[in-house]
Amino acid sequence: MSDSSRTYDVIVLGAGPAGENLADRTRAAGLTSVIVENELLGGECSFWACEPSKALLRPVVARADALRVPGFRRTAEGPLDIPTVFAHRDKIAVNWTDDDQVDWLKSVSVDLVRGHGRLDGPRQVVVETREGDSVRLTARQVVGVATGTVTAFPDVPGLDSVRPWTNREATAASEVPDRLAIVGGGVVAVEMATVWQALGSQVTLLVRGNEVLNRMEPFAGKMVAASLEEAGVDVRFEVTVTEVARRDGPDSPVHITLSTGDSVTADEILIATGRAPHTADIGLETVGLTPGGWLEVDDTYRVKGIEDGWMYAVGDVNHRALMTHQGKYQARIAGAIIGARAQGEPLDTEKWGAHSSTADHTAVPQVVFTDPDVTCVGLTTARAEATGRQVDVVDFDLAHLAGSVQYAEGYRGKARMLLDPERGTVLGVTFVGPGVQELLYSATVAVTTEATVEQLWHAVPAFPTISEVWLRLLEAYRDRAK
DSSP states (O other): OOOOEEEEEEEOEEHHHHHHHHHHHHHHHHHHHEEEEESOHHHHHHHSSSSHHHHHHHHHHHHHHHTTSSHHHHHOOOOOOHHHHHHHHHHHHHOOHHHHHHHHHTTTOOEEEEEEEEEEEEEEEEETTSSEEEEEEEEEEEEOOOOOOOOOOOOOTTGGGGGGHHHHHHHHHOOOOOOEEOOOOSSSHHHHHHHHHHHOOEEEEOOOOSSSSSSSHHHHHHHHHHHHHHHHHEEOOOEEEEEEETTTTTOOOOEEEEETOOOEEEEEEEEESSSEEEEEEEEEEGGGGOSOOOOOOTTTOOTTTTTGOOEEEEEEGSSOOOOOEEEHHHHHHHHHHHHHHHHOOOOOOTTTHHHHHHHHHHHEEEOSSSSSSEEEEOOOOHHHHHOOOOOEEEEGGGGGSHHHHHOTOOOOOOEEEOOOOOBBBBEEEEEEEEEHHHGGHHHHHHTTTTTTTHTTTTSSSOOOOOOGGGHHHHHHHHHHHH
């Protein structure tokens, strides 16, 4: 594979989960495929996000659960074995090596070019390899962009000079800072606050708005914030960072000045204020697009503004749903579409069809691995209101379930189901509480199948499990209608 020029049916930029799935599905459709990656195969998720963060969170949440189980509390009261937690994290991240991913690519007959790939006109990609060589790739059919995102840094004086943590440092660090300031109120912020407070840091969470997880149901953010405060996190709302500095040298603490006039001192500062598209240096200008911008796509994942429709974008870079599982879904759908178009076959773009991206619009599932868990899929009440959608809202206190009582003493949680008032179908579900993450798939199935209340009465949950929440939600809906 030392040729300086090669031709494939499909070129994929980025070997994260979305890129890997796109290359796999186009190859399965009978097309030759190559993937270009400058870092580790598996991308952000495998090495600096989903996998290592959940490896850090699992012992934290498991201990929290154990402390609520009669007969087990005393055993769980001691501190976490931090070196073992870090060793487990390193194992999950495969010690930041991608040999297994390389072997998998070979097993599905997808070629790999390591290096920085840049577009160089329509269907052209030039790769600067690690050895300093240049490889030109030509696509007969498609170039798929799956380059993901990077940390979006706020414009704060002094930030560049203090070496702020991003999600990468937060999930890969092997020393516990005495004091950690986290800027942000989203998923990364609350998950990392959960981890590092439990590992021994004094965490200060600095939130610009008046709630965390502000894209979810308000009660979810309130319950997570309350739990963080109970764990010892200093949660501050409606504050912004106006300046940061390591005043006494590069290894001294970070002095953080706030919009309120107060200040915070921390050993490290984690920026978790959002993500930006990783498109600044992939040659978009050579095909008439703006470097550094999101890649807007149609419902077949073709990038808008590209003549002849040869460019596709899947995963975070298209800004539809910045989650690994949704990027993989998009790649599976896009791969099938690319294969069908290459064969001249008609597309099934009906709702929930084989070549439809319906889930992006109506059934995006999400889990926040905090204590308590937060899971949701479909509409929220705020989204329904913003779009003018009429919904019936049904709430239930999870503490009233026999399964919850069995799960933990003092169980606290809440469920919300949104229904179409005319059709009686499930439009959205949110669960908050310990152990509810495994309820999410049932909720996703209910939304994607457009299950009706009448049908759900026949889906019998086992007793005594937390899944009985489905029955209780139906009963609450029935009783309210009387």
